[in-house]
Amino acid sequence: MLRNYRYVVLAVFSSVLVANALVARAQTVELVTKAEREIEVIEKGVKVKKTGPPEKVVPGEEVTYTVAYTNKTGKPAEKIVITNPVPNHTRYRDGSAAGEGADITFSVDGGKNFAAPDRLTVAIKDKSGKDIVRPAVAQDYTHIRWVLKQSVAPGQSGSVRFRVVIL
Numbered sequence: 001m002l003r004n005y006r007y008v009v010l011a012v013f014s015s016v017l018v019a020n021a022l023v024a025r026a027q028t029v030e031l032v033t034k035a036e037r038e039i040e041v042i043e044k045g046v047k048v049k050k051t052g053p054p055e056k057v058v059p060g061e062e063v064t065y066t067v068a069y070t071n072k073t074g075k076p077a078e079k080i081v082i083t084n085p086v087p088n089h090t091r092y093r094d095g096s097a098a099g100e101g102a103d104i105t106f107s108v109d110g111g112k113n114f115a116a117p118d119r120l121t122v123a124i125k126d127k128s129g130k131d132i133v134r135p136a137v138a139q140d141y142t143h144i145r146w147v148l149k150q151s152v153a154p155g156q157s158g159s160v161r162f163r164v165v166i167l
Helices: 002-027
Strands: 031-042 044-051 064-070 081-085 089-094 102-107 121-125 129-134 143-147 157-166
Touching: 064 081, 143 157
Parallel strands: none
Antiparallel strands: 031 044, 031 064, 064 157, 081 143, 089 157, 102 143, 121 129
16 A cells, blocks of 8 residues: 555656756756655654655655755846646645745646735535635645745755645
């Protein structure tokens, strides 16, 4: 059973890498994505939290994706936008997206439109089949976008991150 979920996580990780590689070429900034799973281990009789690769995960566990960026050019990189899909077979962990100096927005329509969480809505059908609109929630998010407020100087690095729950 665990073997199947390992495959899911590796497939999820690969899809994020592909998305980031496309952004990196367009922006002249190198992006490197890392997926990690937090585990508790006992060291000298004390429980300690550590991170490592998500080799074996089961539904309900969380994986953290960190996207490190580095300006590899000789000039400042302007208007950097990093967009990541919420990987298949996962759900975005509400409030987990972070990135110093970045405006963070979300999409509920496959990455076509982005807005702050309080401005997102989704259309659903009620019990009678009538279309109604409700505020979006974290499980509705399909993509996350970080827009860096400042330019990235040559050689400068930083990172953005988010967490997902394995379904």
